[in-house]
Amino acid sequence: LSPDGRRLISRGIGLNPDRWRPLKRRSATIAYPSILSVNVADLVFHEPGAFASRTAYGFIDTTGTFVAPPVYAAAGSHVTGRALVHCSGFRGFVDRAGEFVVPPRYKRVLPYSDSAAAVQRFDLQYQFLDLSGRQIAGGKTWRWVDQFVDGLAPARVGEEGEPYGFIDKHGEWVMPPSYDRAFGFTEGVAPVARGDEWLFIDRTGAVQGKIERPWIALQLSDWPSSRECLTCIMDEKKSEWPSREGLFTFQKSGKYGYVNHGGEVVIAPEYAAARPFSEGLAAVKLAGSGDTVGFIDKTGTLVIPPQFPWASDVSHGVAAVRIDYERQGFVNRQGEIVIDSLAKVRPFSEGLAPVAIDQERLEREWNLSDPLGGPVWGYINGEGTFVIPPQFRDAGPFSEGLAWVRPLERPLVPAPPGGSKR
DSSP: TTTTTSSOOHHHHHHHTTTTTEEEEETTEEEEEEOOOOOGGGGEEETEEEETTTEHHHHHOOOOOOEEEEEESSEEEETEEEEEEEEEEEEEEETEEEEEEEEEEEEEEOOTTBBBEEEEEETTTTTEEESSOBBOOOGGGGGGGGGOOOEEEEEEESSBOOOOEEOOSSSSSEEEESSSOOOOOEEEEBEEEEEEEEEEEEEEEOOEEEEEESEOOOGGSSSSSOGGGGGGSSSSOOOOOOTTTTEEEEEEEEEEEEEESSSSSSEEEEEEEEEEOOOTEEEEEEEEEESOOOEEOSOOOOEEEEESEEEEEEEEEEEEOOOOOOOOOOOOTTSOEEEESEEOOOOOOOOOOEEOOOOHHHHHHEEEEHHHHEEEEEEEEEEEEEEEEEEEEEEOOOOOOOEEEEEEEOEEEETTTTTTOO
C-alpha cells in the first residue's frame, strides 16, 4: 500500500523511491513507488474502501484511532515527530500523518536525536539528515557513527580498528579520532577507550573518571529478555553504554556491577546480569537465583527478591514482569503485584501500557472471540483499566501521543455460547 493506504504498490527495478509508475489492473488505476512492495495475496480488508496487510503496522492516537494506516512492514516510536519505518527491507522516516519525510532507501537508520538522524546507505557509509530529510554535517560520510546528543556524536572514518572521535553538526572534528572505542553522551558523559583504560569524558574531552580496560561495557542488548518485554521492538538500536541516574553498568570476570562518573565502583560486580537504574531501582539477576530477576536500590540493597522470569525497567512507579510462565503483569516498588492476569505486557509510557489478554479473558470480559485464538492487545491505565479496548495483534508504547500497532488479521466475532473450545 502507498503511505496513504489507498493505492496498491509493487516492487520495480531500481532503488529510486521518487519514481512512480501508473499501472492498470482490473480497470483500477494503481500507482506505486519502485522501492516498495506488498504481496497481494497477503492483503485483507481493514476498513471499507481501504486495504491493509496482514503483517503491516500503522500508528494510533490515545483514542485508538488510526492516524496513519497500517501499511509498513515494521515501525518504531515517534521522536521529534518522526518515526522510523521498514518497507521491503528498506528504512526511512514518516511524520505524524504517516507521510514519508525520509523515503525508505536506507540499509539502517537510527532514531532521531537532537533533531538529526544517522542513516546508513547501501555502500555502508553513514550520513546525517535533518528533520526534513536534508543532509547535514557538510554532506560528509563516515564508516560508523552514533546519535547526536547535545550537538556531538561519536564517529569513525575507517574500518573497525581505526580510531574514534566526536563530530559536531557541521561534520567537523571537535575531538579528533584518538580513541580505541567511543560511545555516545548520556547525562553529560561519554565512555571512551584508550590504551588499557576506559575514560569517562565530558563535552570538552576532559576526563571525569576512569576504570581499567579489562572491565567491559554492558550494552542493553545483553539483558536476557523476551520480545514482549522490549520497550519498542521495531526501533533500530544504537550502540550504547548509557549512564542512568549517575551510574554506568559494567562487567568484570563475567559479573556485573555499577560505577559512577568518577570511576568509583559504587556497587561491586556480583550479579549474573544487571540493567541500568530507573526511578531509583535496577533489575538484576543473582548468581544461583534460578535465572530469576529481582530489584536493587542504589546502595546495592536487594529490595525485591529474585522471583520473576523477566522484568523491565521501572516506569511510572511499576515494572512489567512475567509473574510465572502463564501470567504477566506489573509490580510496584515494594514488589507487590498491582496488575495481574495478562497474557503479555510492555512497560508504561505516557500513562498507558500496551497489554494483551488471552482468548478466555476476551470471551469472559468482552464477550468477543478472536478467530485465530489470541492474544489480543489493547492499552490500560495505571489502575489496570482498559482505555483502548483489545483489538490489535501487536502494540507498542506511546511516544509523543502516538503508538505503533498491528491490526488483527480478522475482525473479532461474538463469543460462542459456552465459550471457545480451542
